[in-house]
Amino acid sequence: MVSILTGATFQHWITKHDSFIFDCDGVLWNSGKRLPGIKKLLNLLNKEKKHTFYLTNNSTKHFKQFRSEFEKYEFPFLDKQQLLTPTTLLSPLIDTIPNFDRTKDKIFAVGEKPFFNTMKEFGLNVVTAEDHGDPIDLFFGKKVKLDEKVKIAIIGWDRHFSWSKSALLSLYLYNRPDVTFLATNPDASFPFGKLQFPGTGSLVRMVEHATGRKAKIIGKPEVTSFEVIQRVLKKKGLVVDKKRVCMIGDRIDTDLKFAENVGISSCCVGTGISNIEDLEKTDIKIDYWVDNFGDFF
Numbered sequence: 001m002v003s004i005l006t007g008a009t010f011q012h013w014i015t016k017h018d019s020f021i022f023d024c025d026g027v028l029w030n031s032g033k034r035l036p037g038i039k040k041l042l043n044l045l046n047k048e049k050k051h052t053f054y055l056t057n058n059s060t061k062h063f064k065q066f067r068s069e070f071e072k073y074e075f076p077f078l079d080k081q082q083l084l085t086p087t088t089l090l091s092p093l094i095d096t097i098p099n100f101d102r103t104k105d106k107i108f109a110v111g112e113k114p115f116f117n118t119m120k121e122f123g124l125n126v127v128t129a130e131d132h133g134d135p136i137d138l139f140f141g142k143k144v145k146l147d148e149k150v151k152i153a154i155i156g157w158d159r160h161f162s163w164s165k166s167a168l169l170s171l172y173l174y175n176r177p178d179v180t181f182l183a184t185n186p187d188a189s190f191p192f193g194k195l196q197f198p199g200t201g202s203l204v205r206m207v208e209h210a211t212g213r214k215a216k217i218i219g220k221p222e223v224t225s226f227e228v229i230q231r232v233l234k235k236k237g238l239v240v241d242k243k244r245v246c247m248i249g250d251r252i253d254t255d256l257k258f259a260e261n262v263g264i265s266s267c268c269v270g271t272g273i274s275n276i277e278d279l280e281k282t283d284i285k286i287d288y289w290v291d292n293f294g295d296f297f
Contacts, residue, residue: 026250026272036294057185059156086184111156135167183215221257
């Protein structure tokens, strides 16, 4: 049963948890604006020596851009170890993929420049649609050369996604069963104010439908990120008690499903995608609901 956080239960909720994992879009900010109460909440958690992490499915920003956002909104200082994105999670995941040699094999990536640049910073060999001919040329008797060294095809959020990019993904995935298919996240949409726009998951579904291949998801609701959080806390000499960790998110199917998959506490906030009526339509376990954190400050 979902507990509605109130002024009377808010402090108890903080006290009973040692670590808090925040989604970003729809939780910390929305449509370029800081959300109510978040600055004071983060400062309070910082003052009470709580451990905070930020787990986002957004692959369009570099760490420096996230840090700039935190500075703009006057949030506590953001350390690199606190931020987990599909791009930062990709590097350790790749080491588990059989037959992928990061010294010589390549990744065909669809996304935006910060996504590509972060992968390159991790020493990964990345090729993009710009390194290929346009697949539409095939219809006019021209050839499109695929890179034989590509062993992974990955989709991230791309505001300039096109038929040509989906066709290149399809050419690699349909004709090359040895190519691993990855996606940053399954988010069908993302919030901008009260509006919703198609998210990465919408692009992924298109390619899955075209190729008959199922993408392996890197971000939420997969549990890879929590394993990273455990390692960070272990380095500080801390043992993670899952009962004392809370995930705060606005999407039931990714943020709160992630918490359920990991086995930690969850809090759904009504400042992004999901609303309180959605709680009655899901089988996903949710522990707390809050309209917005401005109600407590």
